[in-house]
Amino acid sequence: MTTDGPSATTPGAMTLRDHARGAVRDEVMRCAWLLFLEHGFEGTTVDQIAEAAGMSRRTFFRYFAGKEQLVLERLVESGRSIADELAARPASESAWSALRAAFQAVVVLQEQHPDQARPLMVMLRTEPALRGSVLERRRRWHELLTPLVTARLPRGRGAAADVRAAAVTGSALACLEAAQDAWTDHPGTSLPRLLDQAMAAVAPL
């Protein structure tokens, strides 16, 4: 019994239980989100979430490893899509340009649903307890993307190869964050445009 959802080892085998489990998870996240919007993240207790979702506190912890997981869940999903996009870019493309292109799907998705994305962004920066989750997301995306970036960099040996790919990946993610922050602060701006400006300010696209 894990809290990771449908077993990742057998992706094709979605049993009836897995579907039910997924539905329950979605419902809990929906209830929790409403409470977060009303009372904030810290101001909402697990007991309240469990009650709103119609389950006991103990059962809640069988579906989610913790309260943070409710927020983290949404963030980590996009990482896979970025990695897929990056892998699909032509091999001739530079790492920086490929990363910019790989971010496009996430950025567009975010801009299409500002009513969902903006409150989330605000909450992530407002609530101190959630700052760890942001780093966690960043870390996982970094882990996912770094090997793909390595392939697009001139060959190096030893620690030099590692550090370059990590630096490029981390910088790109920093640009993404900067763009998202600016977009959150300045309503009416275009997120893809901000991302272009951010990444162009660091290295030529």
Add this chain to the structure above:
Amino acid sequence: MTTDGPSATTPGAMTLRDHARGAVRDEVMRCAWLLFLEHGFEGTTVDQIAEAAGMSRRTFFRYFAGKEQLVLERLVESGRSIADELAARPASESAWSALRAAFQAVVVLQEQHPDQARPLMVMLRTEPALRGSVLERRRRWHELLTPLVTARLPRGRGAAADVRAAAVTGSALACLEAAQDAWTDHPGTSLPRLLDQAMAAVAPL
């Protein structure tokens, strides 16, 4: 009564109490560090730290806002020094080069005391509870450095100016982290050299 140490509003007025308070804080941090090395961060309880330092649990929380603070303390200090170095660089220097130079002091200091720095780095990456602290440090450094970086960038207007400075600062910090990570993983490497490689891989120095 705060937990921020000597009152920041009157930096010159170090009363006798402030000195005593500082000494106690140092001693608690020393005791805590020994326990962290032995049992890990999560494996050490506040009660153990308080007992080792010869005070009650309640009193501990009057000196530190929480257990994380014991680790965070050491990290945030360096931020001021980086900001000072950056402000002291010639105005003609590019933002990227100035940032590289501003990191030098911290990087050299870290390399001079690997026996202290390495376990800290390892702990920061190993303990999930400390990941939030890392982000917190990063965030504060970012806040400190961004305005200084803005001055070294070509003029922009509105959100464009903000996002560029934030992106450049964030990228530089990402390079620093990448270099520190590689240095932690590969004993015997030169941290300043790794930082050069990291930053050069993103933008020309």
Add this chain to the structure above:
DNA sequence: TCACGATTGGCACGCAGTGCCACCTATGGC
């Protein structure tokens, strides 16, 4: 109908952090 596994909920922990209050101690005025 029975047996089996999975889910659930309740209970009791341990740990972090906080508010409140009583105690002690150092300092200064009388």
Add this chain to the structure above:
DNA sequence: GCCATAGGTGGCACTGCGTGCCAATCGTGA
């Protein structure tokens, strides 16, 4: 010397998160 005051200290109780354990329950198949 005596007392008043302020600040440090410790104890107690409380909320909240997260976990281990166990009994009750539900669904499924034999």
